[in-house]
Amino acid sequence: MKVKDTAKVISQSVLAEGVYSLIIETKAANYAVPGQFVSLYCQDHSRLLPRPISICEIDKDVSTLRLVYRVAGKGTDEFSKLTSGDTIEILGPLGNGFPLEGGKPMVVGGGIGVPPMLQLTKELEGSVTAVMGYRNDDMFLTEEFVDNAAELVIATDDGSVGTCGTVVDAIIENNIEADVIYACGPKPMLRALAQYAAEHDIKCYVSMEERMACGVGACLGCVCQSTDVDDHSHVHNKRVCADGPVFLSTEVEL
Amino acid sequence: MKVKDTAKVISQSVLAEGVYSLIIETKAANYAVPGQFVSLYCQDHSRLLPRPISICEIDKDVSTLRLVYRVAGKGTDEFSKLTSGDTIEILGPLGNGFPLEGGKPMVVGGGIGVPPMLQLTKELEGSVTAVMGYRNDDMFLTEEFVDNAAELVIATDDGSVGTCGTVVDAIIENNIEADVIYACGPKPMLRALAQYAAEHDIKCYVSMEERMACGVGACLGCVCQSTDVDDHSHVHNKRVCADGPVFLSTEVEL
Amino acid sequence: MNTKVTIAGVEFQNPIMEASGTFGSGMEYGEFVDLNKLGAVVTKGVADKPWPGNPTPRVAEVKCGMLNAIGLQNPGIDVFVERDLAFLEQYKNTRVIVNVCGHSLEEYINVVDRLAGENRVDMLEINISCPNVKEGGIAFGQDPKMAYLVTEEVKKHAKQPVIMKLSPNVTDITEMAKAVEAAGADAISLINTLTGMKIDVERQSFVLANKTGGMSGPAVHPIAVRMVYQCANAVKVPIIGMGGIETWEDAVEMMLAGATAVSVGTANFYNPTATLDILEGMKDYMIRKNIEDINSIVGLVK
Amino acid sequence: MNTKVTIAGVEFQNPIMEASGTFGSGMEYGEFVDLNKLGAVVTKGVADKPWPGNPTPRVAEVKCGMLNAIGLQNPGIDVFVERDLAFLEQYKNTRVIVNVCGHSLEEYINVVDRLAGENRVDMLEINISCPNVKEGGIAFGQDPKMAYLVTEEVKKHAKQPVIMKLSPNVTDITEMAKAVEAAGADAISLINTLTGMKIDVERQSFVLANKTGGMSGPAVHPIAVRMVYQCANAVKVPIIGMGGIETWEDAVEMMLAGATAVSVGTANFYNPTATLDILEGMKDYMIRKNIEDINSIVGLVK
Ligand SMILES: Cc1cc2nc3c(=O)[nH]c(=O)nc-3n(C[C@H](O)[C@H](O)[C@H](O)COP(=O)(O)OP(=O)(O)OC[C@H]3O[C@@H](n4cnc5c(N)ncnc54)[C@H](O)[C@@H]3O)c2cc1C
Ligand SMILES: Cc1cc2nc3c(=O)[nH]c(=O)nc-3n(C[C@H](O)[C@H](O)[C@H](O)COP(=O)(O)OP(=O)(O)OC[C@H]3O[C@@H](n4cnc5c(N)ncnc54)[C@H](O)[C@@H]3O)c2cc1C
Ligand SMILES: Cc1cc2nc3c(=O)[nH]c(=O)nc-3n(C[C@H](O)[C@H](O)[C@H](O)COP(=O)(O)O)c2cc1C
Ligand SMILES: Cc1cc2nc3c(=O)[nH]c(=O)nc-3n(C[C@H](O)[C@H](O)[C@H](O)COP(=O)(O)O)c2cc1C
Ligand code: FES
């Protein structure tokens, strides 16, 4: 179930340069699963469209969601000023989320694609290998992955920590095996992973990004090209907000 | 001198239902005279135009201005939520202000036209009679006038305090004499006062209101009809923001 | 208190509709809005065959509004009838207006013919401001002669009353309104989106893959009000007003200007219950202002 | 780093001007802006005689913008020359563009003739989007034939290069641009305001005494960018772009779309130093992006 809610800000903190961790109390938390996202709305009424942000952690006991985001423009800048006691309009949870499959899972996050993998890691059964890519040693959420994953492997663009290179480089270097890959990150990363998965015959789920307006599947703003005909318009356009954001890597054009 | 400034909110309080008193620290205070106003800008960027608010009190020692306003729409509603430590963008001081004439002065305020008369009362020489009109007994600033004027006469629409009726009724009822009248309030009040002043051959200054855009005399948005040709466009349009807001009652069409 | 309005013989329980393309066929908003409470559901534009629409990015935010270049992606009339019309069957109180698009006059007519036998369809809204129409090109909605022609032809085939949806990207909106009225339109709706553009200064490229997009949202409201006012004083057919309506004040403003009903578009995206919130606000206004019949405010301000 | 731009042989120290009617002749903003640092001062429209303008209220706020119906109040050309031009004499670095309005072709020509001998005037900007012109009516700026005629006639009399200022209230802006170019215009500026309306729902009356007003401010920016882009790809004369510019990003966006220079209007009202802030931001952008010459970004996005 989706709700439009006035969420209460419980706390906010800085995890790395420009990366914030926001904990909000909202009934949306009660319905959320890993891989889903919420739409955040700006207070400033000159900015109308939602800012979709993935769910990083869910605590149903206290109805809170943790959202981790990078300041990328005016909307996220506005959010970065929220403090405990403030409120924020949200819509969620939105999208399909990651399916929890059997077998040995590997979760892969790149940059601001790292956060959504945390709740997934916590919910997956079996020993999870987490492969996380950062720009440099200004990392975030690594402790949480150490606590929740069986293994944490790191790649950095500048080689300051872990493998110097991409997450795929790190997977190869560390010879990581898996039956299923879950991934979120920039498109080139997803593309490389999809190719790696295809070559190694591993099932691979990717979380996609697109500009959104409604967030609920009505406006057809956020489509991505799909290999099969989609259910909605019977063309080759799946809606990231409603049919995704999580797709099989073979389902979509990357 | 006019300044565009980020003013610091020192304090805000409620004086009557929907009437707020806001004290801001700004270098605009150093140049202000009674009868001038400041333009307040909204934080919400969907509202661009200034909200002109008269200066109620000036404290040059600590560079503060007191502004008293009624919540009339979205902008003033936004201002009413400001609290100590917040900031607000302002432009000011704007307009000409009241000339301090000799002789026995009477200051007249009606409704939200009461506040600008306070600083004037404090600066006028001679014994000032203050005549203030309110809707009912939900009055504001009366103590301040008691402290600063020689005499305070009140009129209320519903007769709950003082004269039942208009400020002109109160002036007649109390037989108030004066050499010069200074007034701010709704147009019908100013019109009645101007007529009273003409009949009694008293000099009368009125503070006018008009919708504004620039606030500095450039856009010609805020003109009022003047009896004489104006200096700017050589027609019969004086700019309330720059040539006023204070005019001789004989100078303008009321 | 009466909130019922009638347009071309069709009675609506209230004047609040949602705008085509912003609400699908209502399915996705069913979680937030009881569709049975709306005046009408106006469906996303439907063509005779599935359309894939434009490449992404298709939407961009602008100050107090948005641009879209969806390009009329739709599943085509067959799926639409089977799935969307069937879904709408259950909402008996709400009228159904089907928005029709096409690349050519023939394609419009195919859809109109196909809908002729569908009882669930109360009215047709003909979108003659499609960005990419072939025959007559953009001229369909920007040239009064072409608009006349389309209206006349559609009217010959339509079994339901016909609303012509006008584009604001014209010199004189009343000329367009008069043309479609003369050709037999039963009502007009306006405004569709205003063509706009956004460039990303960092990437030095267009934000939308399509370069231009249609602007909607609060930013366009004053233009919409002006055009509704102008048309209300130029034609006799009823007007459905839209463009930037997000609050009951905006809706009432549009009706005072001359609209018999109003549509809410972009506002749904940031307030899924915008339509019903507006309806409630409008009712409060009627009580406060002692307005017995909502029809009495239509075109009140002259 | 070069910020100089040249339009019709006139060199501007930078591409930042303020928009006619929002800045007077600069006097009122002199306290906030060193006029000597602007590319140009574009004066408020001036006619051959004083004009009283429209009744008040003349301005209204709308979401992300404003409406104005000043009605071109101005002191007439005599006072203008004596007072305003004399005042501008002291700012040697800044070009002076005089915006000209009239009720009829004859009135335009009177002003143009009167300015022929004034050396302080670097260019003329002819406003053919006046709301209340008599001869030819609003058709001056909405009919390409009339626009051609005015341009041709003005060019016969003008001693300074002529900028024709276009109205966005047209079906096809490129048609207008092409017409004035063909008639000899040296440059075009756009956009003037979009006609809008606001109704007060409590008082059930128009907010502006004039009923309609011209909309300006951030709300119109995407439309302005689109029109500048269209014109830049349709005509060869340089374009001065305006409409909702409030930040350096907006200015750069307009130049990437094809404007050689930009004007800042409504933003002055809420940020008196908007022009110079934009200039600074643009310079920072040039440094960050390694842009040697600002002219290299003009029309870069295609
Ligand atoms: C499903 C999904 C999940 C996401 N999860 C996260 C997350 O967990 N953490 C995080 O930091 N970011 C996430 N993003 C990206 C995030 O939505 C954008 O960074 C954010 O919207 C930027 O808003 P802004 O106002 O700061 O930037 P501006 O550039 O000012 O935004 C202007 C408009 O563009 C849209 N926009 C800008 N960038 C993006 C983008 N990359 N994707 C979609 N819309 C965009 C905005 O929503 C807004 O409508 C996610 C995006 C999607 C689609
Ligand atoms: C010279 C001058 C001095 C003033 N001094 C005071 C004062 O001391 N205390 C006080 O409470 N009010 C004062 N006002 C009125 C005050 O400016 C308006 O109440 C206020 O602007 C309303 O803003 P809003 O956003 O709440 O209302 P909205 O109606 O949402 O405002 C919309 C637009 O209309 C303008 N507007 C609305 N009402 C008025 C008005 N009466 N006069 C001018 N513009 C208006 C706003 O500035 C804004 O641009 C003064 C007005 C003027 C011209
Ligand atoms: C995403 C989106 C899709 C739209 N699709 C259609 C459409 O298919 N047919 C149509 O006639 N209008 C379409 N419109 C225009 C709207 O129906 C409406 O006329 C316009 O958005 C103005 O109203 P608003 O400002 O309330 O959104 C669309 C608008 C948007 C924002
Ligand atoms: C109050 C006001 C007065 C204006 N007066 C004139 C004028 O006299 N002549 C003219 O050509 N344009 C005039 N304009 C239009 C502006 O020059 C400009 O084209 C328009 O406002 C769009 O720019 P902006 O959005 O930056 O304001 C005026 C605009 C405003 C807001
Ligand atoms: S954002 Fe509207 S369909 Fe996805």
Ligand code: FES
């Ligand atoms: S508000 Fe611009 S001249 Fe007074």
